[in-house]
Amino acid sequence: MIQHLARFAFILVLLVSVAACTAPAPAPAATAPEQAPAVTEKQTLDLWFNSDDLFNQYNEKIIAAFEAANPEIDIVYSPYPNEAYKTNLQVAIGSNDPPDIFFNWSGDDTGRFVREGHLLDLTPYAEQFGWYDALSPAMLEAFTIDGKLYGAPYSQEAKYFYYHLDMFEEMGLSVPTNFDELLGLCRTISATGMPALAFGNQERWEGVHYLTIFNQKMAGEETIALDYSLSNPADVLFTDPGYVGAFERLVAMQEAGCFGDAVNSTTPDAALIQFVNKVTPMYYQGTWIMGSLKENGLEGKYGMFRMPPMTDPAAKGNQNYVLAGPIGLEISSKTPYPDAAAKFLDFYVSQSSQQALLQDTNRIPVRADAVDREAAAPGVIAVVDDLAVAEGTALWLDVVLENSISEVYLNSIQEVLAGAKTPAEAVAAVREQALKVQANRAQ
Amino acid sequence: MTDSLQTHKPLATTRRTRVSARQKREWLDGYVLVAPAIILFVLLVVYPMFSTIYLSLFDYGLTDARIRFVGLGNFVDLTQDAVFWRSLRNNLTILVVSVIVQVGLGLILAALIDRGIRWGKGLARTLNFAPVVMSAVAVGILWQLIYDPTVGLANHFVRAIGLTPPTQGWLGDPNIVIYSILVVACWQYTGYVMIIILAGMQSVSQELYEAAEIDGATELRKFFHITLPSIRNVNIAVILITMIGAIKVFDLVYILTRGGPANASQVMGTYIYYNAFTVNQAGYASAISVVLLVFALVLGFLQLRLSYRPREDA
Amino acid sequence: MRLRLSTVLVYLLVGVYTLLVALPIVWMFLSSTKTMRELFTAPFALPSDPQWSNFIRAWESGISHYLANSLLVTSVSVILIVLVSALAAYSLARINFPGRVFIYLLLIAGFAIPVHTVLVPLYRTLNGVNLINTHVGLILPYVAFGIPFSILLLYAFFLEFPAEIEDAARIDGCTIWQLVIQIVMPLSMPALVSVIIFQAVFLWNEFSLALIVIRDDALRTIPLGLTKFQGQWSTNWTLMLASLSMATLPVLLLFVILQRHFIRSLVGFSK
Incomplete structure (x- = not known):
């Protein structure tokens, strides 16, 4: 009899977990405060990217370097092909379990997320890490809404x-x-x-x-x-x-x-x-x-x-x-680890990462000190020069x-x-x- | 097991009179056994269904906090939405063509295999049924390659028989895209229809055919006078299944075209998804869902009516 | 065997049509081990130098864990569907409690509801209890949507279940749970197998719900995983076709081996 009760209990447990569906206002998922996790506990960050095979290699290299330097942080990397990315991100961002860090375009794609309160204000981090001195002001401006910075630009396309x-x-x-x-x-x-x-x-x-x-x-x-x-x-x-x-x-x-x-x-x-x-x-x-x-x-x-x-x-x-237009990385306002996420962003736009970006992927960096005119591909230099003379x-x-x-x-x-x-x-x-x-x- | 006792309980008949304690315990057993199914079903099917109807009355988005009562406003918008009408028309096109091609071709093939051939029956059945067990996603991706506008097999094939492939591509021309999708749907499901009909045909009494042969009836005559009338119910069932499939179609269209180019192949299923998850109009998506629900419930009801009828054959 | 023109014609018709149906699948398997060059120059030739590396690359790029996820989600869902539906169907068919007919009709009517019509509320509900992006969030609706048809099938079978066995078991002191799970279900294998195959094929291939519930690459089921390759390898056809072949092979093989059961189960839908 006991075993049958147990079997029924198992089913009941399953059902009760479903029954919670009827609750109209579910408890917010991401209530864990930043200081809660013990020092030894890994801080896991979901990172979503719109990228192809070639760019994945670069990202994986950067992530590995970051994790080696910050053993307490674990980055879970999820690349998506371009077409699927926008829809996936839009649906995820409104859910209780959004990615902590994600690729985004500037423009209304960022503007809408700001209006809906999904993005973390990065202004204090930008000041702390000195982004305003190192990164292109125009690129930063593209991710700034009402005087607040919502994304760390890493490349100009x-x-x-x-x-x-x-x-x-x-x-x-x-x-x-x-x-x-x-x-x-x-x-x-x-x-x-x-x-x-x-x-x-x-x-x-x-x-x-x-x-x-x-x-x-x-x-x-x-x-x-x-x-x-x-x-x-x-x-x-x-x-x-x-x-x-x-x-x-x-x-x-x-x-x-x-x-x-x-x-x-x-x-x-x-x-x-x-x-x-x-x-x-x-x-x-x-x-x-x-x-x-x-x-x-x-x-x-x-x-x-x-x-x-x-x-x-x-x-x-x-x-x-x-x-x-620039592309950048943004942080969800629901992330339990904003400091760790911002730390990753800073690493991602650092001089060494940006130099690797240019070397490995032929992408246009957003910091002048990453452009080595001798080593860079002629096409990249041509673009950098052309962008400099464009009036807008x-x-x-x-x-x-x-x-x-x-x-x-x-x-x-x-x-x-x-x-x-x-x-x-x-x-x-x-x-x-x-x-x-x-x-x-x-x- | 002990010897069977010959005290039959009258099954599934109404018993009233006074309710004994034993009976009450039996009832309790009945409720307890059915409870898991009921709870899951009500929470995850019935409640969402009513929720859809309720949400269709709101201007509502999944990713923001916007929720505003608009009454029947979404339905009024639907009547003026050319894309919705196009999606409805596409569903109906798929429905009509699927019934004609899949059931028509399935019937002919089943008749040929049932009465016309002796060797390779099993092989023909296996090969024709194989696409049915594949996922629509795999099928869609496979056919996307076949339909490739520059190097696809479809172009080779069409050129080989002396025709010109469509210049805008099989899936790129708004005027033919829905038919290109239909080819894939028919490729996948005609075998399914054929097998069901074949099963029906095999239960037709051989004596009827033998009697007709003595009368010197031709195969064609036997088909129309013996086979068809005998499998009438099977045919109706198959037509309903095909119709329901056509109304519900989503995976194949989503994979092949995402409803494009420029909404030309949008169907209700993909248009619901598009509104809810691409342009953040979940309330509007719910209104389309209600329309789809009405179609599905009517067809489903007809199918149940048909299958609920007691039948003597297996 | 009389060899008449009409007979030849019939063989020809059936043969040509069947060949046309088989062609895309044959092409898929043939091409999956070719080089890109060979794929286009000799589409229907056997690969001259089979490129098994295509399969290895596809396997390592995600197919392995997509298959594992599909296996997990499908098997857990199917077990739950069978258990829950068998209990309910038995109760509805054999126990004469008040409200029985209403409950039966309610459950059965559900099978006409397409999952696309409830995507929005389902997404809301699952998100509300933090089950979005979990396998449980996929399994629960799979079970719920699997119930109506399974009950329909099992109910018909249980109606004809011999009462003698039941009564005997009762006299032996079996509880109702023991009766259903230890006696009735094992004796109903043909019907259960039909339910299992039907649900397994359907869930193995399910895409719409997975599309809205699952996001992490590590949690994707096979159909959802294939869409990643659709974007990633749209020009790398041999890799794409190797992935398709690997995704399709398990279910095709099972179908060929268990053909009779498959056909009876999937065709049972029409009854």
């Missing part, structure tokens, strides 16, 4: 056209100095039977990069700042003709033969492979691919140039802008915009590329969603 030097030479091509020349370049290349550019828009973010820089160039930085933050009044929100013009430039590129056929079902990885294998002579992509280019033996064999300026009078923006940066549209508006943008670009929507219809859809969000915020 920027978007460039990459081209194979040997292919350009064979075909007698030269770097375009304005947008019309770029279209001409596409026509010349596509006449030979190959698409001019690799373009993988299946995950939708490659397309939005074109629109990001086109919006800035056409509608101008003042207008987009007011529209993206939804501070323009409802009657002018997203009504600037530059937005339609931006879509029209994308269509112009498509018509000039810049892109191949199945862009909406080509993954960014597949596009990279096409460029690496010289299926296309050019690729418009972020600086994060320079590590892969090196791995594929292309170091020194490619050239780079920015999205060239628009010369037509309709273009109202400053034409000396670069499409770029346009931040990725999909991280700047409120999530649901960004979704409309991402989808509309796919539809315009598929010929299912006109530029005017696409902008109308964006405006409609923007008005909806603006009205909601007013309530």
Whole structure:
């Protein structure tokens, strides 16, 4: 009989643990104060990253070095592929068990988390560790909201056209100095039977990069700042003709033969492979691919140039802008070990880590003392120099915009590329969603 | 075991009259045995179901503290949401095509295997059923490679028979993407439908066929006059199962396209997930869930009605 | 055997169709041990120099612990489903207590509820009791959603269970628990096996719930783990296909070995 009672008790225990579900306001999970754990107890920190195989190697190296120097801290590293990252993070951040430290973009991706109270204010740590002296002020500024710092930037990412030097030479091509020349370049290349550019828009973010820089160039930085933050009044929100013009430039590129056929079902990885294998002579992509280019033996064999300026009078923006934005690490406000987490951030942006970042991954560091002009890859130096002369940066549209508006943008670009929507219809859809969000915020 | 006692308890019949102490103890046993199932089920299925209906009346997000009563506002928004209508239409397209192709093809194949071939019956059954036991995730990823717009097998295959593959890619063209997904769904589940029908066919009495043969009936005639009428119930069951599967579809679409390009392959399941977990509109997602729930409950009720009927065959 | 044109045609039709169905799976296994180059140049040839390193790399990149997690989650869930459902089904089929019919219909009706319609409240509830990102948080809903169909099947079986055995056991002084667990269940193996196979295949492949409950890579089940590779190795097809092969092989092998049981169990759904 006893054993049957025990069996039933086991089931009951299981069920009681479920029954707690009905409690409306569950006790907060992360009540453990920082001083609670004994000195001998390991402080475990969950670290989430948006990264690929190559970057994982770098991260694992840094984590190992950090753990060796701080034996009381244990970092549990979880890398995610790019596409899954944003959704996973968004869901996790609102749960009772968010990661302690995580990768994030600046812009509204950070802004929203701040509004919802998910992020730890890093200002005291920044002062304590001297980040304000060591890291690029512009990068820090991107993670600062209402005077408080919410992220430690560790790299600047920027978007460039990459081209194979040997292919350009064979075909007698030269770097375009304005947008019309770029279209001409596409026509010349596509006449030979190959698409001019690799373009993988299946995950939708490659397309939005074109629109990001086109919006800035056409509608101008003042207008987009007011529209993206939804501070323009409802009657002018997203009504600037530059937005339609931006879509029209994308269509112009498509018509000039810049892109191949199945862009909406080509993954960014597949596009990279096409460029690496010289299926296309050019690729418009972020600086994060320079590590892969090196791995594929292309170091020194490619050239780079920015999205060239628009010369037509309709273009109202400053034409000396670069499409770029910093990425950084943030800390959850629910972490039981904020000090340990901040310590890791400081290690991650230290001079030695940043030098390794540049050496191992060809990424652009955020501290000047990490850039060794002799040792660095020529492409990285070119970007560092180019960023220095740029008069401003346009931040990725999909991280700047409120999530649901960004979704409309991402989808509309796919539809315009598929010929299912006109530029005017696409902008109308964006405006409609923007008005909806603006009205909601007013309530 | 001792000898069986011939004192049959009348089973599953209503017994009233006075309730004895022994009977009360038996009742208690009954409740205790059923309790674990009831508790789990109510907490994790029934309560969430009503919770979904309740949440559908709110503007609510999973990752922030926002919760605002909007009455039927979410449902009003649904009626004006082109993507919702598209997802509903996609579910219905999948439903209609699946029933026609899977049940139609399954029926033909089952008939051919049942009456037409002698060797390799087992092999045909094994191979056709194999995709059924694979996960939709594995199937989806496998077909994503097959559908690759530059080097995929599908392109090779289509070129080999002298046609041109779609220029925007099998999963990149908003106009054909849902049919590309359907090919995969039919590839995976036609074998399932076929096996169920085959099982039904094998219980059709051989004597009926023999009698018909004496009358000189053709195979086609036997199919329409003996086979089909005999497996009528099986066919209805299979059609309902296929319909329920089509309404519930999620994994395959999520893996193949995430509902894209530009929502062209969105179905209710993926649109619920998208709203709840991508754009943080959990209240709106709950409203779509209610619509899906209505469809599922109606179809499920029909299926239960059918299976609840006492049947004499095994 | 008369060899008629129609017979040949029937074989041809069935054969060609079956071949088409088998082709993707064959291609998956063939390609998993090839080099990328061979994969594209000779898609249906046997690998000239089998690259077992693909399997080793996939195994070490996570497949090993995804398989272990799936094994754990599936087996615990299935055991609980069988236990809970058998107890309930026995009670409903054999004990004539008030409210029996209502309870039966309530439990059975649940099988029509798609899990996608309750993702949001389930997520809320599990998060509320800190079961998000735990295997228990996955197992509990798996059991709950497995109950209706299992009861449906077992109830029908228990209805026909011979009363003589029951009565004899009662006279021997068995408690109701001993009766169900030690006597009725062992004698109901065919029905239990059907339930076990059906639930095991379903849970082994389950994705939607795992997608919202599990986040840590170390806790992922096979389907969820595969989505990581989908992002990571989208251009490394041989590794991708090696992972798919390893993820699919256990269930395909079991299916081939236990084919009759599989078909009876999965087809039982239609009844």
